[in-house]
Amino acid sequence: MSKTRIKTYDKIIIESLKLFNEHGERAITTNHISAHLGISPGNLYYHFRNKEEIVFQIFREYEAFIREQLTPPADRAPTVDDLSRYLDAIFQGFWRFRFMFDDLPGLLSRNPQMQAEYHHFIGTELQPMMIAFLKGFQQSGFLRFDDEETISLLAVNIWIVVKFWYAFEQSAKPKVPISPDTGRRGARQVLALMRPYVSADHLESFKALDARYR
Amino acid sequence: MSKTRIKTYDKIIIESLKLFNEHGERAITTNHISAHLGISPGNLYYHFRNKEEIVFQIFREYEAFIREQLTPPADRAPTVDDLSRYLDAIFQGFWRFRFMFDDLPGLLSRNPQMQAEYHHFIGTELQPMMIAFLKGFQQSGFLRFDDEETISLLAVNIWIVVKFWYAFEQSAKPKVPISPDTGRRGARQVLALMRPYVSADHLESFKALDARYR
Numbered sequence: 001m002s003k004t005r006i007k008t009y010d011k012i013i014i015e016s017l018k019l020f021n022e023h024g025e026r027a028i029t030t031n032h033i034s035a036h037l038g039i040s041p042g043n044l045y046y047h048f049r050n051k052e053e054i055v056f057q058i059f060r061e062y063e064a065f066i067r068e069q070l071t072p073p074a075d076r077a078p079t080v081d082d083l084s085r086y087l088d089a090i091f092q093g094f095w096r097f098r099f100m101f102d103d104l105p106g107l108l109s110r111n112p113q114m115q116a117e118y119h120h121f122i123g124t125e126l127q128p129m130m131i132a133f134l135k136g137f138q139q140s141g142f143l144r145f146d147d148e149e150t151i152s153l154l155a156v157n158i159w160i161v162v163k164f165w166y167a168f169e170q171s172a173k174p175k176v177p178i179s180p181d182t183g184r185r186g187a188r189q190v191l192a193l194m195r196p197y198v199s200a201d202h203l204e205s206f207k208a209l210d211a212r213y214r
Numbered sequence: 215m216s217k218t219r220i221k222t223y224d225k226i227i228i229e230s231l232k233l234f235n236e237h238g239e240r241a242i243t244t245n246h247i248s249a250h251l252g253i254s255p256g257n258l259y260y261h262f263r264n265k266e267e268i269v270f271q272i273f274r275e276y277e278a279f280i281r282e283q284l285t286p287p288a289d290r291a292p293t294v295d296d297l298s299r300y301l302d303a304i305f306q307g308f309w310r311f312r313f314m315f316d317d318l319p320g321l322l323s324r325n326p327q328m329q330a331e332y333h334h335f336i337g338t339e340l341q342p343m344m345i346a347f348l349k350g351f352q353q354s355g356f357l358r359f360d361d362e363e364t365i366s367l368l369a370v371n372i373w374i375v376v377k378f379w380y381a382f383e384q385s386a387k388p389k390v391p392i393s394p395d396t397g398r399r400g401a402r403q404v405l406a407l408m409r410p411y412v413s414a415d416h417l418e419s420f421k422a423l424d425a426r427y428r
Contacts, residue, residue: 103317105385122386153406160403161371164378171319172336189374192367196410 305397
Protein backbone atom coordinates (compact mmCIF):
# COMPACT_ATOMS: atom_id res chain seq x y z
CA MET A 1 0.00 0.00 0.00
CA SER A 2 1.56 3.31 -1.09
CA LYS A 3 1.70 6.29 1.21
CA THR A 4 -0.77 8.28 -0.92
CA ARG A 5 -3.29 5.46 -0.81
CA ILE A 6 -3.23 5.35 2.98
CA LYS A 7 -3.56 9.10 3.12
CA THR A 8 -6.61 9.28 0.87
CA TYR A 9 -8.25 6.33 2.62
CA ASP A 10 -7.81 7.98 6.02
CA LYS A 11 -8.90 11.37 4.71
CA ILE A 12 -12.14 9.88 3.38
CA ILE A 13 -12.87 8.38 6.81
CA ILE A 14 -12.04 11.56 8.71
CA GLU A 15 -13.95 13.92 6.45
CA SER A 16 -16.95 11.59 6.08
CA LEU A 17 -17.23 11.46 9.85
CA LYS A 18 -17.25 15.27 9.94
CA LEU A 19 -19.90 15.52 7.22
CA PHE A 20 -22.09 12.81 8.79
CA ASN A 21 -21.91 14.52 12.19
CA GLU A 22 -22.77 17.91 10.74
CA HIS A 23 -25.52 16.99 8.31
CA GLY A 24 -26.66 13.52 9.31
CA GLU A 25 -25.57 10.39 7.48
CA ARG A 26 -28.69 10.16 5.32
CA ALA A 27 -28.17 13.61 3.82
CA ILE A 28 -24.60 12.83 2.68
CA THR A 29 -23.81 10.88 -0.50
CA THR A 30 -20.46 9.62 -1.81
CA ASN A 31 -20.64 12.54 -4.28
CA HIS A 32 -20.78 15.02 -1.42
CA ILE A 33 -17.80 13.32 0.18
CA SER A 34 -15.65 13.31 -2.94
CA ALA A 35 -16.60 16.93 -3.78
CA HIS A 36 -15.78 17.97 -0.22
CA LEU A 37 -12.36 16.28 -0.47
CA GLY A 38 -11.70 17.62 -3.97
CA ILE A 39 -11.19 14.12 -5.37
CA SER A 40 -13.01 12.35 -8.20
CA PRO A 41 -15.87 9.94 -7.39
CA GLY A 42 -13.72 7.29 -9.13
CA ASN A 43 -10.91 7.88 -6.67
CA LEU A 44 -13.34 7.46 -3.76
CA TYR A 45 -14.71 4.24 -5.27
CA TYR A 46 -11.16 2.94 -5.58
CA HIS A 47 -11.08 2.89 -1.76
CA PHE A 48 -14.72 2.20 -0.84
CA ARG A 49 -17.40 0.35 -2.77
CA ASN A 50 -20.19 2.51 -1.34
CA LYS A 51 -21.19 4.76 1.54
CA GLU A 52 -22.14 1.80 3.73
CA GLU A 53 -18.53 0.65 3.61
CA ILE A 54 -17.36 4.05 4.85
CA VAL A 55 -19.95 4.01 7.65
CA PHE A 56 -18.85 0.50 8.57
CA GLN A 57 -15.18 1.54 8.82
CA ILE A 58 -16.15 4.49 11.02
CA PHE A 59 -18.13 2.11 13.20
CA ARG A 60 -15.00 -0.06 13.53
CA GLU A 61 -13.05 2.96 14.74
CA TYR A 62 -15.76 3.57 17.32
CA GLU A 63 -15.55 -0.05 18.43
CA ALA A 64 -11.75 0.15 18.76
CA PHE A 65 -12.08 3.40 20.72
CA ILE A 66 -14.57 1.90 23.20
CA ARG A 67 -12.57 -1.31 23.51
CA GLU A 68 -9.37 0.60 24.25
CA GLN A 69 -10.97 2.98 26.73
CA LEU A 70 -13.35 0.69 28.57
CA THR A 71 -11.47 -2.53 29.13
CA PRO A 72 -11.16 -2.78 32.93
CA PRO A 73 -7.59 -3.01 34.29
CA ALA A 74 -6.52 -6.67 34.36
CA ASP A 75 -4.15 -6.49 37.32
CA ARG A 76 -6.08 -4.41 39.87
CA ALA A 77 -9.58 -3.31 40.91
CA PRO A 78 -10.84 -0.13 39.19
CA THR A 79 -10.62 3.16 41.11
CA VAL A 80 -12.75 6.31 41.18
CA ASP A 81 -10.28 7.83 38.70
CA ASP A 82 -10.98 4.94 36.34
CA LEU A 83 -14.68 5.65 36.66
CA SER A 84 -14.08 9.26 35.72
CA ARG A 85 -11.98 8.20 32.75
CA TYR A 86 -14.67 5.72 31.65
CA LEU A 87 -17.41 8.32 31.80
CA ASP A 88 -15.35 10.83 29.83
CA ALA A 89 -14.49 8.19 27.26
CA ILE A 90 -18.10 7.06 26.83
CA PHE A 91 -19.51 10.52 26.28
CA GLN A 92 -16.53 11.64 24.19
CA GLY A 93 -17.05 8.57 22.04
CA PHE A 94 -20.72 9.39 21.59
CA TRP A 95 -19.84 12.96 20.77
CA ARG A 96 -17.10 12.08 18.30
CA PHE A 97 -19.30 9.53 16.51
CA ARG A 98 -22.62 11.22 17.20
CA PHE A 99 -24.16 10.71 13.75
CA MET A 100 -24.32 6.97 14.50
CA PHE A 101 -26.66 7.55 17.42
CA ASP A 102 -29.19 9.82 15.72
CA ASP A 103 -31.04 6.80 14.41
CA LEU A 104 -29.02 3.70 15.22
CA PRO A 105 -31.79 1.15 14.45
CA GLY A 106 -32.29 2.75 11.02
CA LEU A 107 -28.56 2.88 10.34
CA LEU A 108 -28.15 -0.78 11.30
CA SER A 109 -31.12 -1.93 9.25
CA ARG A 110 -29.54 -0.38 6.13
CA ASN A 111 -26.20 -2.07 6.83
CA PRO A 112 -26.65 -5.77 7.68
CA GLN A 113 -22.90 -6.48 8.01
CA MET A 114 -22.56 -3.67 10.53
CA GLN A 115 -25.72 -4.83 12.31
CA ALA A 116 -24.24 -8.29 12.81
CA GLU A 117 -20.94 -6.90 14.06
CA TYR A 118 -22.68 -4.39 16.31
CA HIS A 119 -24.75 -7.05 18.05
CA HIS A 120 -21.72 -9.25 18.41
CA PHE A 121 -19.79 -6.37 19.93
CA ILE A 122 -22.60 -5.51 22.39
CA GLY A 123 -23.30 -9.10 23.39
CA THR A 124 -19.80 -10.52 23.66
CA GLU A 125 -17.76 -7.45 24.56
CA LEU A 126 -19.65 -4.43 25.86
CA GLN A 127 -22.12 -6.18 28.15
CA PRO A 128 -19.46 -8.38 29.84
CA MET A 129 -17.22 -5.27 30.07
CA MET A 130 -19.92 -3.37 31.94
CA ILE A 131 -20.63 -6.26 34.31
CA ALA A 132 -16.87 -6.70 34.92
CA PHE A 133 -16.56 -3.02 35.66
CA LEU A 134 -19.41 -3.04 38.23
CA LYS A 135 -18.02 -6.21 39.82
CA GLY A 136 -14.56 -4.65 39.94
CA PHE A 137 -16.03 -1.75 41.90
CA GLN A 138 -17.74 -4.23 44.17
CA GLN A 139 -14.41 -5.98 44.80
CA SER A 140 -12.62 -2.75 45.55
CA GLY A 141 -15.35 -1.93 48.09
CA PHE A 142 -16.45 1.15 46.19
CA LEU A 143 -19.90 -0.23 45.34
CA ARG A 144 -22.08 -2.62 47.35
CA PHE A 145 -24.74 -4.87 45.84
CA ASP A 146 -27.11 -7.24 47.60
CA ASP A 147 -27.21 -9.76 44.76
CA GLU A 148 -26.19 -10.49 41.18
CA GLU A 149 -29.54 -9.46 39.78
CA THR A 150 -29.10 -5.93 41.10
CA ILE A 151 -25.87 -5.70 39.11
CA SER A 152 -27.41 -6.84 35.85
CA LEU A 153 -30.48 -4.58 36.22
CA LEU A 154 -28.16 -1.66 36.95
CA ALA A 155 -25.91 -2.49 33.99
CA VAL A 156 -28.93 -2.38 31.66
CA ASN A 157 -30.14 0.93 33.10
CA ILE A 158 -26.67 2.48 32.74
CA TRP A 159 -26.49 1.20 29.19
CA ILE A 160 -29.90 2.71 28.30
CA VAL A 161 -29.11 6.10 29.80
CA VAL A 162 -25.70 6.24 28.09
CA LYS A 163 -26.95 5.02 24.74
CA PHE A 164 -29.98 7.30 24.49
CA TRP A 165 -28.67 10.34 26.33
CA TYR A 166 -28.07 12.42 23.20
CA ALA A 167 -31.35 11.36 21.63
CA PHE A 168 -33.12 12.27 24.86
CA GLU A 169 -31.53 15.72 25.04
CA GLN A 170 -32.24 16.30 21.37
CA SER A 171 -35.92 15.49 21.61
CA ALA A 172 -36.33 17.33 24.93
CA LYS A 173 -34.60 20.48 23.63
CA PRO A 174 -34.80 20.39 19.83
CA LYS A 175 -33.69 24.01 19.47
CA VAL A 176 -30.53 23.60 21.58
CA PRO A 177 -27.64 22.05 19.61
CA ILE A 178 -25.87 19.20 21.34
CA SER A 179 -22.50 20.19 22.79
CA PRO A 180 -19.80 18.49 24.89
CA ASP A 181 -21.67 19.92 27.92
CA THR A 182 -24.53 17.60 27.06
CA GLY A 183 -22.13 14.76 27.78
CA ARG A 184 -21.30 16.16 31.21
CA ARG A 185 -24.97 16.22 32.13
CA GLY A 186 -25.18 12.65 30.86
CA ALA A 187 -22.28 11.66 33.11
CA ARG A 188 -24.18 13.05 36.11
CA GLN A 189 -27.24 10.98 35.18
CA VAL A 190 -25.06 7.86 35.12
CA LEU A 191 -23.48 8.77 38.46
CA ALA A 192 -26.99 9.21 39.90
CA LEU A 193 -27.70 5.60 38.89
CA MET A 194 -24.61 4.37 40.77
CA ARG A 195 -24.85 6.60 43.80
CA PRO A 196 -27.27 4.43 45.87
CA TYR A 197 -24.67 1.64 45.73
CA VAL A 198 -21.62 3.67 46.77
CA SER A 199 -20.35 2.43 50.14
CA ALA A 200 -20.25 4.93 52.99
CA ASP A 201 -16.47 5.25 53.15
CA HIS A 202 -16.23 6.13 49.44
CA LEU A 203 -19.04 8.67 49.42
CA GLU A 204 -16.70 11.67 49.70
CA SER A 205 -14.58 10.75 46.70
CA PHE A 206 -17.76 9.94 44.80
CA LYS A 207 -19.19 13.38 45.56
CA ALA A 208 -15.92 15.00 44.44
CA LEU A 209 -16.18 13.11 41.15
CA ASP A 210 -19.81 14.14 40.70
CA ALA A 211 -18.86 17.78 41.34
CA ARG A 212 -16.45 17.67 38.39
CA TYR A 213 -19.38 17.24 36.02
CA ARG A 214 -21.54 20.04 37.42
CA MET B 215 -71.98 15.96 12.64
CA SER B 216 -73.84 12.93 11.31
CA LYS B 217 -73.40 9.51 12.83
CA THR B 218 -71.68 8.15 9.69
CA ARG B 219 -69.16 10.96 9.73
CA ILE B 220 -68.15 10.23 13.29
CA LYS B 221 -67.88 6.56 12.50
CA THR B 222 -65.61 7.04 9.48
CA TYR B 223 -63.43 9.54 11.33
CA ASP B 224 -62.91 7.13 14.22
CA LYS B 225 -62.38 4.20 11.91
CA ILE B 226 -59.63 6.05 10.08
CA ILE B 227 -57.89 6.74 13.38
CA ILE B 228 -58.22 3.18 14.65
CA GLU B 229 -57.14 1.48 11.44
CA SER B 230 -54.30 3.93 10.77
CA LEU B 231 -52.92 3.21 14.22
CA LYS B 232 -53.03 -0.52 13.42
CA LEU B 233 -51.28 -0.04 10.06
CA PHE B 234 -48.63 2.28 11.50
CA ASN B 235 -47.88 -0.15 14.32
CA GLU B 236 -47.61 -3.08 11.94
CA HIS B 237 -45.64 -1.53 9.10
CA GLY B 238 -44.16 1.67 10.50
CA GLU B 239 -45.61 5.09 9.86
CA ARG B 240 -43.24 5.93 7.00
CA ALA B 241 -44.30 2.91 4.95
CA ILE B 242 -48.02 3.79 5.11
CA THR B 243 -49.65 6.39 2.85
CA THR B 244 -53.17 7.81 2.90
CA ASN B 245 -53.81 5.56 -0.11
CA HIS B 246 -52.92 2.49 1.92
CA ILE B 247 -55.26 3.65 4.66
CA SER B 248 -58.24 4.31 2.39
CA ALA B 249 -57.68 1.03 0.50
CA HIS B 250 -57.47 -0.85 3.80
CA LEU B 251 -60.75 0.75 4.94
CA GLY B 252 -62.44 0.22 1.58
CA ILE B 253 -63.23 3.94 1.25
CA SER B 254 -62.24 6.37 -1.49
CA PRO B 255 -59.20 8.63 -1.02
CA GLY B 256 -61.64 11.54 -1.39
CA ASN B 257 -63.65 10.29 1.58
CA LEU B 258 -60.47 10.12 3.67
CA TYR B 259 -59.47 13.64 2.61
CA TYR B 260 -62.93 14.85 3.65
CA HIS B 261 -61.90 14.02 7.25
CA PHE B 262 -58.13 14.60 7.20
CA ARG B 263 -56.07 16.94 5.06
CA ASN B 264 -53.06 14.61 5.08
CA LYS B 265 -51.34 11.79 6.91
CA GLU B 266 -49.69 14.19 9.37
CA GLU B 267 -53.13 15.20 10.59
CA ILE B 268 -54.02 11.57 11.27
CA VAL B 269 -50.73 11.06 13.13
CA PHE B 270 -51.38 14.21 15.12
CA GLN B 271 -54.85 13.00 16.18
CA ILE B 272 -53.39 9.67 17.25
CA PHE B 273 -50.77 11.55 19.25
CA ARG B 274 -53.60 13.47 20.98
CA GLU B 275 -55.22 10.19 21.95
CA TYR B 276 -51.89 9.08 23.42
CA GLU B 277 -51.65 12.33 25.36
CA ALA B 278 -55.19 11.91 26.71
CA PHE B 279 -54.43 8.32 27.69
CA ILE B 280 -51.28 9.30 29.61
CA ARG B 281 -53.01 12.28 31.23
CA GLU B 282 -55.91 10.12 32.38
CA GLN B 283 -53.73 7.30 33.68
CA LEU B 284 -50.84 9.17 35.24
CA THR B 285 -52.39 12.11 37.05
CA PRO B 286 -51.58 11.46 40.73
CA PRO B 287 -54.60 11.23 43.08
CA ALA B 288 -55.46 14.74 44.30
CA ASP B 289 -56.88 13.80 47.70
CA ARG B 290 -54.36 11.24 49.03
CA ALA B 291 -50.76 10.06 48.73
CA PRO B 292 -50.16 7.42 46.02
CA THR B 293 -49.94 3.78 47.09
CA VAL B 294 -48.00 0.77 45.81
CA ASP B 295 -51.12 -0.20 43.87
CA ASP B 296 -51.03 3.17 42.15
CA LEU B 297 -47.40 2.54 41.21
CA SER B 298 -48.38 -0.77 39.68
CA ARG B 299 -51.22 0.89 37.77
CA TYR B 300 -48.87 3.63 36.54
CA LEU B 301 -46.28 1.16 35.28
CA ASP B 302 -48.91 -0.89 33.48
CA ALA B 303 -50.38 2.25 31.94
CA ILE B 304 -47.02 3.58 30.76
CA PHE B 305 -45.94 0.39 29.04
CA GLN B 306 -49.44 -0.32 27.70
CA GLY B 307 -49.43 3.18 26.26
CA PHE B 308 -46.10 2.60 24.59
CA TRP B 309 -47.31 -0.70 23.25
CA ARG B 310 -50.63 0.65 21.96
CA PHE B 311 -48.96 3.60 20.25
CA ARG B 312 -45.64 1.91 19.53
CA PHE B 313 -45.15 3.26 15.99
CA MET B 314 -44.65 6.73 17.51
CA PHE B 315 -41.57 5.56 19.41
CA ASP B 316 -39.73 3.83 16.56
CA ASP B 317 -38.24 7.13 15.52
CA LEU B 318 -39.82 9.89 17.57
CA PRO B 319 -37.32 12.64 16.65
CA GLY B 320 -37.89 11.92 12.95
CA LEU B 321 -41.66 11.81 13.37
CA LEU B 322 -41.67 15.12 15.24
CA SER B 323 -39.37 16.84 12.74
CA ARG B 324 -41.83 15.98 9.94
CA ASN B 325 -44.77 17.35 11.95
CA PRO B 326 -43.99 20.79 13.47
CA GLN B 327 -47.43 21.26 15.04
CA MET B 328 -47.13 17.93 16.82
CA GLN B 329 -43.55 18.74 17.83
CA ALA B 330 -44.69 21.96 19.53
CA GLU B 331 -47.54 20.21 21.33
CA TYR B 332 -45.31 17.30 22.32
CA HIS B 333 -42.73 19.55 23.96
CA HIS B 334 -45.46 21.51 25.67
CA PHE B 335 -46.95 18.28 26.98
CA ILE B 336 -43.59 16.99 28.26
CA GLY B 337 -42.51 20.26 29.80
CA THR B 338 -45.72 21.45 31.41
CA GLU B 339 -47.50 18.18 32.13
CA LEU B 340 -45.44 15.03 32.08
CA GLN B 341 -42.34 16.27 33.90
CA PRO B 342 -44.33 17.92 36.76
CA MET B 343 -46.50 14.77 36.90
CA MET B 344 -43.42 12.59 37.41
CA ILE B 345 -41.97 14.88 40.06
CA ALA B 346 -45.39 15.04 41.82
CA PHE B 347 -45.58 11.26 41.75
CA LEU B 348 -42.12 10.80 43.32
CA LYS B 349 -42.89 13.45 45.93
CA GLY B 350 -46.22 11.81 46.67
CA PHE B 351 -44.35 8.58 47.41
CA GLN B 352 -41.95 10.51 49.60
CA GLN B 353 -44.91 11.96 51.55
CA SER B 354 -46.52 8.58 52.02
CA GLY B 355 -43.20 7.27 53.40
CA PHE B 356 -42.79 4.77 50.58
CA LEU B 357 -39.70 6.42 49.12
CA ARG B 358 -36.96 8.35 50.91
CA PHE B 359 -34.77 10.99 49.26
CA ASP B 360 -31.89 12.97 50.76
CA ASP B 361 -32.54 16.07 48.68
CA GLU B 362 -34.53 17.58 45.81
CA GLU B 363 -31.76 17.01 43.29
CA THR B 364 -31.92 13.26 43.82
CA ILE B 365 -35.60 13.40 42.87
CA SER B 366 -35.02 15.31 39.65
CA LEU B 367 -32.06 13.13 38.58
CA LEU B 368 -34.18 10.03 39.26
CA ALA B 369 -37.15 11.46 37.36
CA VAL B 370 -34.93 12.00 34.29
CA ASN B 371 -33.48 8.49 34.51
CA ILE B 372 -36.95 6.95 34.82
CA TRP B 373 -38.09 9.02 31.86
CA ILE B 374 -35.16 7.88 29.70
CA VAL B 375 -35.59 4.19 30.54
CA VAL B 376 -39.36 4.36 29.91
CA LYS B 377 -39.09 6.36 26.71
CA PHE B 378 -36.35 4.29 25.08
CA TRP B 379 -37.16 0.86 26.46
CA TYR B 380 -38.72 -0.45 23.25
CA ALA B 381 -36.00 1.07 21.09
CA PHE B 382 -33.40 -0.52 23.37
CA GLU B 383 -35.00 -3.95 23.19
CA GLN B 384 -35.42 -3.65 19.44
CA SER B 385 -31.78 -2.80 18.79
CA ALA B 386 -30.51 -5.34 21.34
CA LYS B 387 -32.63 -8.17 19.89
CA PRO B 388 -33.54 -7.19 16.32
CA LYS B 389 -34.83 -10.68 15.49
CA VAL B 390 -37.22 -10.87 18.44
CA PRO B 391 -40.49 -9.01 17.81
CA ILE B 392 -41.58 -6.68 20.59
CA SER B 393 -44.43 -8.07 22.67
CA PRO B 394 -46.36 -7.02 25.79
CA ASP B 395 -43.73 -9.05 27.73
CA THR B 396 -41.17 -6.50 26.65
CA GLY B 397 -43.15 -3.98 28.69
CA ARG B 398 -43.00 -6.19 31.77
CA ARG B 399 -39.22 -6.34 31.55
CA GLY B 400 -39.26 -2.56 31.15
CA ALA B 401 -41.36 -2.20 34.30
CA ARG B 402 -38.72 -4.20 36.21
CA GLN B 403 -35.98 -1.87 34.96
CA VAL B 404 -37.99 1.11 36.25
CA LEU B 405 -38.56 -0.61 39.60
CA ALA B 406 -34.79 -1.25 39.82
CA LEU B 407 -34.29 2.52 39.52
CA MET B 408 -36.66 3.18 42.43
CA ARG B 409 -35.63 0.32 44.67
CA PRO B 410 -32.66 2.03 46.39
CA TYR B 411 -35.08 4.68 47.67
CA VAL B 412 -37.77 2.35 49.04
CA SER B 413 -37.98 2.74 52.82
CA ALA B 414 -37.32 -0.36 54.92
CA ASP B 415 -40.91 -0.85 56.10
CA HIS B 416 -42.24 -0.86 52.52
CA LEU B 417 -39.66 -3.22 51.09
CA GLU B 418 -41.92 -6.27 51.33
CA SER B 419 -44.79 -4.76 49.36
CA PHE B 420 -42.25 -3.43 46.86
CA LYS B 421 -40.80 -6.91 46.36
CA ALA B 422 -44.31 -8.31 45.90
CA LEU B 423 -44.94 -5.70 43.21
CA ASP B 424 -41.63 -6.48 41.49
CA ALA B 425 -42.50 -10.20 41.51
CA ARG B 426 -45.66 -9.46 39.51
CA TYR B 427 -43.50 -8.42 36.54
CA ARG B 428 -41.14 -11.38 36.57
